[in-house]
Amino acid sequence: MWFKPYQEEIVQAVLDYLAKGEKRLGISLATGGGKTVIFSHLIDRIPAPTAKATQTLIIAHKQELVDQAVDHCRRLYPDSTIEIEMANNHASGLADITVASVRSLNSKDRLQKFDATNFKLLIVDEVHHVVAPSYLNVLRHFNLVDSVEKPHTALIGFSATLSRSDGLSLGKALDHIVYHKDYLEMIEEDWLSNVLFTTVESAAKLNKVKIGSGDFQLGSLSKAVNTPAVNSLTVRAWLQKAQGRKSTLVFAVDLAHVASLTAEFRQHGVDAKFVTGNTDHQVRKDRVQAFRNGEFPVLLNCGVFTEGTDIPKIDCILLARPTRSRNLLVQMVGRGLRLHAGKQNCHVIDMVSALESGIVTTPTLFGLDPNELVDKADAAEMKLTKDKRESEREREKQALSAAGGELALTGNIVFTDYENVYDLVRDTTGESHIRAISSFAWVRIDGRQYVLSAQAGDLTLIQDGNTYIVEFKESIPKGKRVNSPFMRPRQIAQATTLEQAVRAGDTFAKEKFVYELVATTARWRSRPASENQMAFINGFLKSGDMLVDGSITKGRAADWITKITHGAKGRFKKISDDRRKGLRVREKKAVFERKSRALQVAVGPVA
Known part of the structure; x- marks a missing residue:
């Protein structure tokens, strides 16, 4: 099979990083780019780190992927021993190349027959799965995660989608993305x-x-x-x-x-x-x-x-x-x-x-x-x-700026006036977008910040330019005398899209919070607000806006309290000041504008 120029570029990128001492590498290549062809050619191009470390293990998670890898390797290396570790196929652990399903490797003691010191190379197909527990267990066996020793086995992972839907960071298993070519580039260059x-x-x-x-x-x-x-x-x-x-x-x-x-x-x-x-x-x-x-x-x-x-x-x-x-x-x-x-x-x-x-x-x-x-x-x-849509949005922004904020625009620009704090906290349009992504009761605090609040603490999602950061402020246990009810915030995730950040936050919340307290479908949210909830909210409202019994649910009241405790009053004052200065314009993005931004993968260190 003819080896394409970009495929040779990938091999060279891998060899260059290995020569620098790096051992955990990822390749991002569009579907149809020939990942199996590339990694099968890599096997004899990567030198053995020790005299005995000459074996290769290829890991996949589906029958089709295992069969595909075996077929390519048998054609390319007719003189090598190639074995399968999957279902009823039991490898010896001594073959030059073993192709295995991750499920079989984690079955009983089947992983133990593979002596880590004999392996120069571990290849993972569809490596976006690699931080799942089943994969991490295999990586630990080869000292590629949670190890004080520097591994001599190289981990090379391939995927067309180097991200995870649950937001878990691939940085737990990979250190560098050494090559990236998406399907748009591949189409433009006539490779797809x-x-x-x-x-x-x-x-x-x-x-x-x-x-x-x-x-x-x-x-x-x-x-x-x-x-x-x-x-x-x-x-x-x-x-x-x-x-x-x-x-x-x-x-x-x-x-x-x-x-x-x-x-x-x-x-x-x-x-x-x-x-x-x-x-x-x-x-x-x-x-x-x-x-x-x-x-x-x-x-x-x-x-x-x-x-x-x-x-x-x-x-x-x-x-x-x-x-x-x-x-x-x-x-x-x-x-x-x-x-x-x-x-x-x-x-x-x-x-x-x-x-x-x-x-x-x-x-x-x-x-x-x-x-x-x-x-x-x-x-x-x-x-x-x-490109046309982006140019049009840019022209709208420029026109709005030139008009001093007084130009009423069509499209994604919407004007919102809040006459009081009550109007601000009851505005739920900001929640509709994030709750379409998540099943948890995230509350939008302002245009760049969301909070998921529970007894265990506050989970905060903040947009900083093109980066989304998820932080957790853990509640201080009752009885401890401190000035703040929360510990210092700690970052738990960083992402390039809102969707990724929400997935990471949700994954953390499932482990840390009581599900019934933060789920949007929890039964308590549809019950009438408690006296304490209404008293708290009414303390921030003017007499004409006071809540009465039965006028609000517990869930809505909880959302409002989250907004109030995270600065709604100060935010309203700022909005009022901006309005008096003639700068009273606020852009509300289209419901899925954030989600429509294409996921970015770049060559370099994995966050």
């Missing part, structure tokens, strides 16, 4: 297929869908999406926009959705088949091969092909499942971006749904609002649209 995007407004109602671990809960999502009306619209959209496509991969929610949607395709005369995690391994293998051979045009799946699928012929991706995860969206779209003879482009049809539920859509990959509806727009057009 061009792509056309069409967004279709779906009838699915997601406002009551439950959320867990950064994305929708599948069972709850399936009930909202798997309906006759939505399935019919999905198939009719494909028939109208992509019926001439030869190889369509469809992403559905769960087993029930896959079955219903397959039946809908068949009722419209389309030869469609499906595979799921429950499909017999040989049946799945045969069905995928038949699809790869072009024996039928539509293959549906749920959770099987988000990672590690190499079917270059795919020329249409149908996204029939909404998601709140940008990483998952990138992985799904990436399945259709590989080059193939005779393939001009890949058409991505995105069935977008209720935007207030916090979903990400294909336009968000280009920094556009998620509700941007497009039809057969290619990557260049999407980028041009983004």
Whole structure:
């Protein structure tokens, strides 16, 4: 196989960092960039740190990824011993190259047969999973985390999405990102297929869908999406926009959705088949091969092909499942971006749904609002649209500045007047955005700060330029005599997007706070406010604004108290001063503007 120039650049970047003594490296490369080809070529290019440390262990988390790595290594190294550690396949621990599933390595004592001193290289495919406990357990065995000794084994991780939906820092396992090339660059340089995007407004109602671990809960999502009306619209959209496509991969929610949607395709005369995690391994293998051979045009799946699928012929991706995860969206779209003879482009049809539920859509990959509806727009057009939107926003800001703050603008600029503190604390528009991302009762204090308050302390999310910082102020235990009720704040996370920061904060809150006290769905929040709550709030209000029994819920009162205790009175005074000076303009971002900002990955140290 021809080794592409950028692939050689990646190998050289890895070798340069290893020569400097660095041992934990990450490579960020778009889906379709040939990660398996690159890491298999790395094996004989990396020198042994000691005479006995000559072995390599490749770790993946799915059958397809393991099979792919084994196939490449056997072709490239026919004289080497290559073994598999997965399910019923038990490796000896002595092979030149072992390809293993992370689950099997963590089963019983299977990891113990791999002597860490014999391994020069540990390769992790889809390394964004690496800070999960199962991976960290393997890394500890090779002295790559929580070790006082400097490891001699090198850790090289590959991913198209070097971030985690739960906000946990990859810096626990990686020290440097040594190379980054995203799919836009790859398309522009003709290393990946061009792509056309069409967004279709779906009838699915997601406002009551439950959320867990950064994305929708599948069972709850399936009930909202798997309906006759939505399935019919999905198939009719494909028939109208992509019926001439030869190889369509469809992403559905769960087993029930896959079955219903397959039946809908068949009722419209389309030869469609499906595979799921429950499909017999040989049946799945045969069905995928038949699809790869072009024996039928539509293959549906749920959770099987988000990672590690190499079917270059795919020329249409149908996204029939909404998601709140940008990483998952990138992985799904990436399945259709590989080059193939005779393939001009890949058409991505995105069935977008209720935007207030916090979903990400294909336009968000280009920094556009998620509700941007497009039809057969290619990557260049999407980028041009983004540039136009940014230029227009800049012109609006300049015009507003030139007018001394008196110009009423359309679009994202909204004027808000607060006549008193009561108006300020009862304004909940700032919470609607963050609570679409999180299931916790975050409260917006001002334009750049959110607080999640509980008995254990306050979790604060602060925007500082293009950086989001999450801090925790722990409550001082009762009985201790101190001037402040809180300990000093400590930083627990730093992120480049609001979504990442919220995920990190939520992950911390799940461990530190009592869930029932901070969940937006907690039953106590819908009960009437207590006398103490109303007395506290009324102490800050004028007589005409006083609360009366039954006028506010406990949850709303708790949110107001959080705003008051975090400076609402001082903030109102500042707003009033600004208004008197003629500077009374406040910009409210569009609901998903923060979320639409493309996730940034850069070469350099991992935070």
